Amino acid sequence: TQISLIGAPTDIGAGMRGASMGPEALRVAHLTRTLESHGLQVQDRGNLTGPSNPWLPPANGYRHLDEVVAWNQSLHAAVYAELQLGRLPMVLGGDHCLGIGSISAVARHCRDTGKNLRVLWLDAHADFNTNSLTPSGNLHGMPVACLCGFGPEALIEIGGQVPAIHAKWVRQIGIRSVDQGEKRFVHEQGLEVFDMRFIDEMGMRATMEQALSGMDDNTHLHVSFDVDFLDPAIAPGVGTTVPGGPTYREAQLCMEMIADTGRMASMDVMELNPALDERNRTAEVAVDLIESLFGKSTLMRK
Ligand code: ARG
Ligand code: MN
Ligand code: MN
Ligand code: MN
Numbered sequence: 001t002q003i004s005l006i007g008a009p010t011d012i013g014a015g016m017r018g019a020s021m022g023p024e025a026l027r028v029a030h031l032t033r034t035l036e037s038h039g040l041q042v043q044d045r046g047n048l049t050g051p052s053n054p055w056l057p058p059a060n061g062y063r064h065l066d067e068v069v070a071w072n073q074s075l076h077a078a079v080y081a082e083l084q085l086g087r088l089p090m091v092l093g094g095d096h097c098l099g100i101g102s103i104s105a106v107a108r109h110c111r112d113t114g115k116n117l118r119v120l121w122l123d124a125h126a127d128f129n130t131n132s133l134t135p136s137g138n139l140h141g142m143p144v145a146c147l148c149g150f151g152p153e154a155l156i157e158i159g160g161q162v163p164a165i166h167a168k169w170v171r172q173i174g175i176r177s178v179d180q181g182e183k184r185f186v187h188e189q190g191l192e193v194f195d196m197r198f199i200d201e202m203g204m205r206a207t208m209e210q211a212l213s214g215m216d217d218n219t220h221l222h223v224s225f226d227v228d229f230l231d232p233a234i235a236p237g238v239g240t241t242v243p244g245g246p247t248y249r250e251a252q253l254c255m256e257m258i259a260d261t262g263r264m265a266s267m268d269v270m271e272l273n274p275a276l277d278e279r280n281r282t283a284e285v286a287v288d289l290i291e292s293l294f295g296k297s298t299l300m301r302k
Helices: 019-028 031-036 065-084 096-113 143-147 180-189 196-211 248-261 281-293
Strands: 002-008 041-047 088-093 116-122 170-175 192-195 219-226 264-270
Touching: 002 019, 002 031, 002 065, 019 031, 019 088, 019 264, 019 281, 031 041, 031 281, 065 088, 065 096, 065 264, 088 096, 096 116, 096 143, 096 219, 096 264, 170 196, 192 196, 196 248, 219 248, 219 281, 248 264, 248 281, 264 281
Parallel strands: 002 041, 002 088, 088 264, 116 170, 116 219, 170 192, 219 264
Antiparallel strands: none
């Protein structure tokens, strides 16, 4: 596998500053070297550039909409270009509004190549708000809705086709914070959500078996990893911590089972906020988990 790292250093969609430092923290935690130690070829494409964060209140239910559009257009182009080269894009966020640019590019590539798309959304949040449902106006709470065609014109049409994806292609895992109106909308649209209650009752193994079922040789698997998926005890360096997330062991199993499918062809690492971290430990945990996502195992496998 040939991996391309794409840094997207912005916190334009978040309600707290600092995720803009995420890409560099992942590099400092030895992301490239770690992947290379598993025989993977890595090219760090460096960082994209875009508008700085003006830190303004929301307008019409959206904070920084124009800037979010600019960043996502640029990310869309970068991710799409890597996929056309046959490489595996790994987006280093940046806040989760960037899932729009990343996944719209993956969906477009799947249309080009006749692939089926499956999106695994690892997150404490459903990120399925709209401007009328959002309690905050922060666009990092809206990317899944935008990808499914619910959002401002300029964001939903970035991939060239509206909607960019269908709700039935998505599996959300680790969810434990969904806003009032958002809850109803998730239900209406039929998003498949494996929330923490489900993981508690069924265990991570059965959860992942279900979330990964129904893929075939023609499936492109995209993993969108919001670092706040993890329990704050192991991952304090995020802007929107929610207690009661997967433990280190559960998260490792989740990543290992994704690796076992051999289908992952693109991914995002989002919401890491070094300003809130303790000596980069959250970046180090993220790199550990990414290692498992690419097949690190304790013993010889199969
Ligand atoms: N649901 C909340 C909101 O809309 C929080 C969203 C957090 N999203 C994230 N990608 N961390 O503001
Ligand atoms: Mn391809
Ligand atoms: Mn989240
Ligand atoms: Mn998120």
